[in-house]
Amino acid sequence: MLVSKLPSVGTTIFTRMSQLAAEVGALNLSQGFPDFPSPQPLLDAAVRHLQAGHNQYAPMTGLPRLREAVATKVAALYGRSVSADTEVTIVPGATEAIFCAVQALIRAGDEAIVLDPCYDSYEPAVELAGGRCVHVPLNLPDFSVDWQRLSDAINERTRLIFINSPHNPSGALLSRADLDQLAALIRDRDIYLISDEVYEHLVFDGASHASVLAHDELYARAFVVSSFGKTYHVTGWKTGYVVAPPALTAELRKVHQFVTFVAVTPLQHALADFMVEHPEHIAELPAFYQAKRDLFCDQLAGSRFAFTRTPGTYFQIVDYSAIRPDLDDVAMAEWLTREQGVAAIPVSVFYQQPPAGMRLVRFCFAKREETLLAAGAKLCAI
Ligand SMILES: Cc1ncc(COP(=O)(O)O)c(C=O)c1O
Secondary structure, three states, X not given: OOOXXXXXXXXXXXXXXXXXXXXXXXXXXXXXXXXXXXXXXXXXXXXXXXHOOOOOOOXXXXXXXXXXXXXXXXXXXXXXXXXXXXXXXXXXXXXXXXXXXXXXXXXXXXXXXXXXXXXXXXXXXXXXOOOEEEEEEOOOOOOOOOXXXXXXXXXXXXXXXXXXXXXXXXXXXXXXXXXXXXXXXXXXXXXXXXXXXXXXXXXXXOOOOOOHHHOHHHHOOEEEEEEHHHHOOOHHHOOEEEEOOHHHHHHHHHHHXXXXXXXXXXXXHXXXXXXXXXXXXXXXXXXXXXXXXXXXXXXXXXXXXXXXXXXXXXXXEEEOOOOXXXXXXXXXHHHHHHHHOEEOEEXXXXXXXOOOOOOEEEEEOOOOXXXXXXXXXXXXXX
8 A cells, every 4th residue: 555645635625616616607716817818929929939849848947038038027126136047947837846946955854934824835845855844823814924933933953934925825915124034033044945926926006026036135045936827827837937046046956857857848938028028017917916906805895705905916815704604714615616606715724723713715816807796796695
């Protein structure tokens, strides 16, 4: 009998809720992906490069011109000059990058700190590397960092801390002051960072994203991960990138080389074209998603759900205590999907130990206006 190396891992809630939504014909506001088309010039570019025969392996580190486009963006947005050759790696999705960075860092017996609630790929990656995750809950209700608890969790075995801003599932943002606090905490220790910034452009109400790329001290020990899938409405392309100092990049690439070796060639060409030809896409993204957030939240304002408008990401968390306090959030997400026709994700699944009595679900508003209006109408009728 094969003994599982990941005994507590099953099919993820995202897959289960999307399947259930399809089965019962519910509007799928659960899993995080757009239901609107990807930019036409990006699709045209992909077709063009497929037809042009760009269908063999790309360089292991990524197409040079896509790495250059990322380096140009990093300089423009975060004021850091990075080498496209030694600090930027194109990967098949942020999840692969996170996995590779963890394998490069974690040895048996090492600890990695995650801030709960957190994205579900972090812990399995650490466990497969022989390490252990230490879970530090974020403060409720604003999902800010509890610095004392984080400090208490750090010890001689701590090798890695994961941060994620804008934060899935809450949308909370880390500020520059937060990054300074973190830097002070790990200053004299051999601790590295994975900074998951896949929602870097989804920041609202005039706020700006405090990237680790703009923080000299943290960048020196960080893998900063982003996802073209989120930024260009092509989650199914599973293409992303990592920016890290040369020594860290070298170790990341040693793992990446033997996990997937490369990201998909024609898609890299298409993304490089689009980044160069359509710089306005990124500039317009905050307003684009803020309008969706506001459309959805304006609808929800007429419902019995309680919420604060999310400051980032394309997720909105709502409290349903006034509606079905008898249901835990997994049961609530199922009830919403089966009985009310709107699929959601329970927030407890992002925790090792969910706070007792938490009554929160997450909706994704990366959807067409009709979808958001239809979902809003259903949610208001509850
Ligand atoms: C916080 C976070 N990190 C990473 C990812 C994965 O991104 P990718 O699809 O590029 O692997 C997601 C996707 O949902 C996410 O929400």
